[in-house]
Amino acid sequence: MSSNVRPETMARITTPELANAFIEEQVAEVRAQVGDKKVLLALSGGVDSSVVAALLIKAIGKQLVCVHVNHGLMRKGESEQVIEVFGKELDANLIYIDATDRFLDLLAGVEEPEKKRKIIGGEFIKVFDEEAAKLEGISFLAQGTIYPDILESDGVKAHHNVGGLPEDMAMELVEPVKLLYKDEVRVVGEALGLPHAMVYRQPFPGPGLGVRCLGAITRDRLHALREADAILREEFDNCGLAEKVWQYFIAVPDFKSVGVRDNKRYEGWPAIIRAVNTKDAMTATIEEIPYSVLHKITDRITHEVEGINRVLLDLTPKPIGTIEWE
Numbered sequence: 001m002s003s004n005v006r007p008e009t010m011a012r013i014t015t016p017e018l019a020n021a022f023i024e025e026q027v028a029e030v031r032a033q034v035g036d037k038k039v040l041l042a043l044s045g046g047v048d049s050s051v052v053a054a055l056l057i058k059a060i061g062k063q064l065v066c067v068h069v070n071h072g073l074m075r076k077g078e079s080e081q082v083i084e085v086f087g088k089e090l091d092a093n094l095i096y097i098d099a100t101d102r103f104l105d106l107l108a109g110v111e112e113p114e115k116k117r118k119i120i121g122g123e124f125i126k127v128f129d130e131e132a133a134k135l136e137g138i139s140f141l142a143q144g145t146i147y148p149d150i151l152e153s154d155g156v157k158a159h160h161n162v163g164g165l166p167e168d169m170a171m172e173l174v175e176p177v178k179l180l181y182k183d184e185v186r187v188v189g190e191a192l193g194l195p196h197a198m199v200y201r202q203p204f205p206g207p208g209l210g211v212r213c214l215g216a217i218t219r220d221r222l223h224a225l226r227e228a229d230a231i232l233r234e235e236f237d238n239c240g241l242a243e244k245v246w247q248y249f250i251a252v253p254d255f256k257s258v259g260v261r262d263n264k265r266y267e268g269w270p271a272i273i274r275a276v277n278t279k280d281a282m283t284a285t286i287e288e289i290p291y292s293v294l295h296k297i298t299d300r301i302t303h304e305v306e307g308i309n310r311v312l313l314d315l316t317p318k319p320i321g322t323i324e325w326e
């Protein structure tokens with residue numbers, strides 16, 4: 001297996017030319033490592049696993065088997081994009097598993113954040129494991145490990161995250177971007193032809209909307225959260241904030257307040273807007289959103305999303321608030 005230490009002579013990949021040279025080198029290396037064997041990859045749709053998928057498709061085509069598990073806690077359109085880009089455009093060997101019911105049934109009535117995380121992480125491994133067991137002749141496991149993962153942990157993609165895989169999966173690893181920093185992974189992703197929005201996607205926690213649908217998750221509130229979040233993202237795209245803000249999302253708590261709609265009492269949940277800037281997620285500052293944009297978002301969410309009757313803005317920096325509400 002190749003070294004886990006980035007050579008000091010390795011130039012930072014900042015241009016398409018450098019990215020293409022890296023891609024050619026990795027394609028050759030992966031082909032030499034894998035031969036005619038099969039490789040399995042858990043494809044979440046995040047930046048790292050997407051870039052690894054595109055790179056491996058280029059290197060070994062259908063010898064790569066991608067498994068995308070939809071845990072029902074993805075943002076609007078995300079699983080659809082994975083199917084469109086990898087299943088259709090790149091013609092990958094893609095297995096799509098809609099495990100929404102399994103996850104939401106297990107999460108029903110569970111209020112405690114850590115318990116919710118454990119359930120989501122544990123079930124993810126189970127679903128992936130079951131799928132892997134059905135496949136024959138898989139010799140390698142590909143992972144989207146990047147250099148900060150190696151520097152910050154034991155070198156295996158963050159175990160606390162969804163996508164952490166069972167330790168007893170006795171397969172040799174294929175980790176073509178393990179010596180790259182995040183900005184380099186993005187440049188490589190664009191050179192591989194992945195959509196800009198996928199490659200520059202804002203950070204999204206492994207347990208997904210599960211940490212933003214506060215308290216015990218219900219399907220109706222999760223649906224409202226997903227729709228409100230999609231409106232926020234659309235309006236941030238429209239006004240240019242999407243390119244500027246590090247992370248922005250909606251959280252929906254599990255209580256209602258009274259409101260009025262069509263001259264009738266209308267009880268609904270509040271949608272809380274959070275938009276922060278940070279370098280390393282250890283501290284964060286609040287982005288100033290123009291009032292006109294806030295009014296537009298409020299108007300759209302309260303009129304278009306069933307179940308939401310107020311929109312609030314979180315002005316708390318980290319510390320003292322964490323980025324996620326959880």
Ligand code: XMP
Pocket residue numbers: 160161162203204205206207247281318321322323324325
């Ligand atoms: P907090 O809420 O601790 O979040 O200020 C810091 C950053 O971490 C992200 N986050 C996660 N990322 N898996 C991840 O990959 C997770 O389980 C997870 N939980 C939180 C959060 O979105 C923020 O960017």
